Every structure is written in structure tokens, then in C-alpha cells.
Amino acid sequence: MRGHAMALAVAVFFAGVATNDPPLPIVEGVAAQETVDVDLVKRGVKLARRSGCATCHSLDGSRRPGPTWKGLYGQKRALANGQEVVADEAYLRRAIVNPDAEIAQGFPKGMMPKDFTRKLSEEKLRAIIVLIKSVR
Numbered sequence: 001m002r003g004h005a006m007a008l009a010v011a012v013f014f015a016g017v018a019t020n021d022p023p024l025p026i027v028e029g030v031a032a033q034e035t036v037d038v039d040l041v042k043r044g045v046k047l048a049r050r051s052g053c054a055t056c057h058s059l060d061g062s063r064r065p066g067p068t069w070k071g072l073y074g075q076k077r078a079l080a081n082g083q084e085v086v087a088d089e090a091y092l093r094r095a096i097v098n099p100d101a102e103i104a105q106g107f108p109k110g111m112m113p114k115d116f117t118r119k120l121s122e123e124k125l126r127a128i129i130v131l132i133k134s135v136r
């Protein structure tokens with residue numbers, strides 16, 4: 001039953017995005033999960049668009065200037081320095097607030113804007129991280 005309610009919520013979410021907002025290419029890859037807080041994901045999508053993240057990051061695996069967020073969470077992430085880290089929540093946070101400390105392999109250093117700590121409140125940051133975690 002819970003799964004059904006979630007599917008419904010996600011359907012409403014997509015419909016809402018489609019009707020109220022201009023087309024958002026990054027939405028298509030979002031996979032609903034039982035444990036996802038749909039409202040927070042929805043907020044994350046809005047924030048990712050408003051903050052410009054969507055210009056450089058896709059949710060559906062398609063190539064943009066930055067790595068896609070699809071399947072990122074929980075995976076091993078190769079870094080430009082040859083090391084490997086698990087893309088857990090702490091990594092996602094570091095990648096946003098201190099972007100030059102670890103550079104994703106195959107992507108340019110210095111492209112991630114460095115002023116997100118000023119622009120994004122903790123609450124907004126959390127919503128975006130929850131969104132990234134939801135994109136499997």
C-alpha cells in the first residue's frame with residue numbers, strides 16, 4: 001500500500017513539474033524509492049534548477065559539463081588524483097561546499113562554482129543532497 005501511495009505521489013510530482021514549470025530535462029531520470037521523501041526531492045529538483053546545477057548535471061545519465069547524478073550515490077567515484085572514494089552523503093556535501101578538494105576523474109577542475117555555501121542554506125543543501133541520493 002505504501003508503495004502505491006509513493007507511486008501516486010511521484011506521479012503527481014511529475015505532473016506538477018510538467019504543468020507549472022518550464023520543461024526540466026533533468027527530471028526524467030528520477031527513480032522513486034520507498035524511503036524517499038518526495039517533498040524534499042521535489043524541492044531539490046526546483047533548487048537544482050534555480051541554482052544552475054541542472055545546466056551541468058543531468059539526472060538521467062546524459063552527458064553535461066559535469067558528471068550525471070544518476071547512479072552516483074553509494075558508488076565508488078574515481079578521482080582525478082587516482083584515488084577512489086565512496087560517493088556517500090559526506091562526499092556529496094564536500095563536492096558541493098568544497099568543490100576543488102576532490103575532482104571527479106575525467107572532469108575539469110574549477111568548473112564547479114565555489115559560492116554555493118553562501119547561496120545555499122543548510123536546508124537547501126540538504127534538499128539537493130536528498131535529490132542526488134534519490135537518482136538511482
Ligand code: HEC
Pocket residue numbers: 048051052053054055056057065066067068072077087092095096099100102103104107108109110111112113116128132
Ligand atoms: C558550470 C558547471 C557546473 C555547475 C553550475 C554545477 N556543477 Fe557540480 N560539477 C561540475 C563539474 C565539472 C564537476 C566535476 C569536477 C569536480 O569534481 O569538481 C562537478 C562535480 C559535482 C559533484 C560531484 C559529482 C561526482 O560525480 O563526483 C557534485 C555532487 C556536484 N557537482 C553538485 C553540484 C550542485 C549541487 C550544483 C548546484 C548547486 C552544481 N554541482 C553546479 C560542474 C558544475
